[in-house]
Amino acid sequence: MYLGIDIGTSGVKAVIVAESGAVMAAGTAPLGVSRPFPGWSEQDPDHWWQATEAAVLALPEDLRARVQGVGLAGQMHGATLLGADHRPLRPAILWNDGRSSDACRQLEQRIPESRSITGNLAMPGFTAPKLLWVTEHEPEIFERVEKILLPKDYVRLCMTGDMASDLSDSAGTLWLDVAVRDWSEVMLGATGLSRTHMPPLFEGNAVTGVLRHEVAAQWGMARVPVAAGGGDNAAGAVGIGVVNEGDALLSLGTSGVIFVATGAFRPNPERAVHAFCHCLPDMWHQMSVHLSAASCIEWGVKATGADDPAGFFDLAEAGGAGGGPEIFLPYLSGERTPHNDPHVRAAVLGIDNETDRGRIAAAVLEGVAFAHADGIAVLRDAGTEIQQLSVIGGGARSRYWGTIIAAALNVRLAYLEGGEVGPALGAAKLALMAVTGASAAEACVRPPISHIIEPDAALADRLAPRLARFRAAYSAVQSIQGEIRDRQLFR
Ligand SMILES: Nc1ncnc2c1ncn2[C@@H]1O[C@H](COP(=O)(O)OP(=O)(O)O)[C@@H](O)[C@H]1O
Numbered sequence: 001m002y003l004g005i006d007i008g009t010s011g012v013k014a015v016i017v018a019e020s021g022a023v024m025a026a027g028t029a030p031l032g033v034s035r036p037f038p039g040w041s042e043q044d045p046d047h048w049w050q051a052t053e054a055a056v057l058a059l060p061e062d063l064r065a066r067v068q069g070v071g072l073a074g075q076m077h078g079a080t081l082l083g084a085d086h087r088p089l090r091p092a093i094l095w096n097d098g099r100s101s102d103a104c105r106q107l108e109q110r111i112p113e114s115r116s117i118t119g120n121l122a123m124p125g126f127t128a129p130k131l132l133w134v135t136e137h138e139p140e141i142f143e144r145v146e147k148i149l150l151p152k153d154y155v156r157l158c159m160t161g162d163m164a165s166d167l168s169d170s171a172g173t174l175w176l177d178v179a180v181r182d183w184s185e186v187m188l189g190a191t192g193l194s195r196t197h198m199p200p201l202f203e204g205n206a207v208t209g210v211l212r213h214e215v216a217a218q219w220g221m222a223r224v225p226v227a228a229g230g231g232d233n234a235a236g237a238v239g240i241g242v243v244n245e246g247d248a249l250l251s252l253g254t255s256g257v258i259f260v261a262t263g264a265f266r267p268n269p270e271r272a273v274h275a276f277c278h279c280l281p282d283m284w285h286q287m288s289v290h291l292s293a294a295s296c297i298e299w300g301v302k303a304t305g306a307d308d309p310a311g312f313f314d315l316a317e318a319g320g321a322g323g324g325p326e327i328f329l330p331y332l333s334g335e336r337t338p339h340n341d342p343h344v345r346a347a348v349l350g351i352d353n354e355t356d357r358g359r360i361a362a363a364v365l366e367g368v369a370f371a372h373a374d375g376i377a378v379l380r381d382a383g384t385e386i387q388q389l390s391v392i393g394g395g396a397r398s399r400y401w402g403t404i405i406a407a408a409l410n411v412r413l414a415y416l417e418g419g420e421v422g423p424a425l426g427a428a429k430l431a432l433m434a435v436t437g438a439s440a441a442e443a444c445v446r447p448p449i450s451h452i453i454e455p456d457a458a459l460a461d462r463l464a465p466r467l468a469r470f471r472a473a474y475s476a477v478q479s480i481q482g483e484i485r486d487r488q489l490f491r
């Protein structure tokens with residue numbers, strides 16, 4: 001048995017997975033996000049650890065006792081700043097935090113070759129620009145920074161006492177030379193840092209340490225090895241067998257992601273396509289990243305008074321996609337692909353006398369689908385073929401949402417067993433590979449397909465003109481929301 005742990009934004013997921021790849025048990029513990037100023041997004045690293053312990057202890061004791069290895073996955077990009085005592089110096093600044101846009105411009109001015117080294121635009125949410133922000137706004141903190149870790153790697157430190165990271169997650173810092181799969185001294189130097197501030201790097205299927213004695217005793221486990229693991233999207237890809245050139249997935253977590261595995265480093269930064277290492281050796285990936293997917297569901301639950309996400313989906317289905325005049329722009333935290341715009345905010349346009357909760361809910365599902373249609377368009381424009389997406393993340397629980405997304409993107413969606421906890425499943429498979437030496441072909445077998453959604457041509461016809469309005473609405477809204485930049489993003 002192998003334990004996979006995913007430090008998601010909305011909560012920690014822990015799963016126990018058999019050698020066959022079957023999920024035997026799952027435990028979760030929720031996490032909150034703190035937004036002390038508009039545009040900011042932070043979590044207390046110690047809450048990750050407390051939630052990890054709670055999620056693991058929710059798993060059956062007899063299965064925990066049989067665990068032979070642990071793997072980690074987690075939300076990417078979060079800056080966890082540690083002092084000399086290896087304790088956090090401030091709350092972690094998360095992947096959907098928009099405060100560092102000026103720092104992004106400075107970084108690209110300082111290092112004109114930044115895009116070719118990192119394969120990516122400097123975007124707020126990535127780790128390096130956050131450190132430039134800290135240098136300018138919290139110099140007393142910056143002076144005390146000894147190490148910088150990503151979220152899952154802070155949890156690793158608590159679990160094992162070791163500092164280590166994997167290449168898929170580290171690629172999202174903007175400090176990595178992504179083609180070479182090593183830290184870039186140039187990018188580190190541009191933010192006043194050096195290799196000594198970074199943990200050593202491992203491939204995702206390598207062992208980085210073993211469980212600390214006290215942790216093993218508390219969890220009722222032996223002192224088993226811990227694998228490097230991966231950023232949540234790459235680990236999710238391993239979980240559902242997206243490990244060969246051209247395999248693709250759709251992640252519907254707090255963020256939404258279209259992820260395509262590539263056998264070579266294929267950067268395409270101009271329209272905010274992400275190009276990172278995979279968490280398997282000699283593999284990379286491209287992604288379109290949408291900052292608000294299931295977070296729009298959470299907002300929609302609050303805004304409509306639905307009981308919970310399931311109730312919100314029921315409301316949306318009653319409202320009917322493609323029916324009313326409403327258009328929802330899902331930019332609650334700004335957007336990455338294709339706009340790289342941390343300042344735009346969400347909007348509901350086209351409200352009329354007939355607009356009710358159901359029609360708002362339907363527009364929300366449709367708006368998130370349209371954001372992904374923008375993402376798949378830039379991936380396809382750059383020559384990436386995508387006919388099928390395997391779905392992972394909490395949003396994989398709604399088949400109704402899937403019908404809208406399949407039609408808006410003109411793509412087949414495949415739902416696989418264990419997809420809802422894909423990153424944790426992948427983390428467990430990386431642990432299995434690290435412990436047994438199994439190859440990706442042996443360990444990353446695609447789980448059984450539980451459901452397929454083909455694009456519905458009639459719905460696609462109804463959605464096409466609405467997608468055109470959605471795109472026009474972004475341009476209009478973006479042009480009148482400029483003041484947000486000055487008013488909100490900085491203290
Ligand atoms: N029945 C459901 N149908 C669709 N989405 C759901 C359902 N239940 C929960 N969710 C959504 O799943 C999200 C959590 O997904 P998850 O992949 O765990 O996110 P993260 O990894 O960012 O924490 C919640 O924010 C919630 O909106």
Ligand SMILES: O=C(CO)[C@@H](O)[C@H](O)COP(=O)(O)O
Pocket residue numbers: 008009010074075076077095096125172231232233253254255256257274289
């Ligand atoms: O920023 C990105 C990827 O670049 C996000 O995908 C984060 O990794 C958060 O993931 P979830 O919590 O939504 O799974």
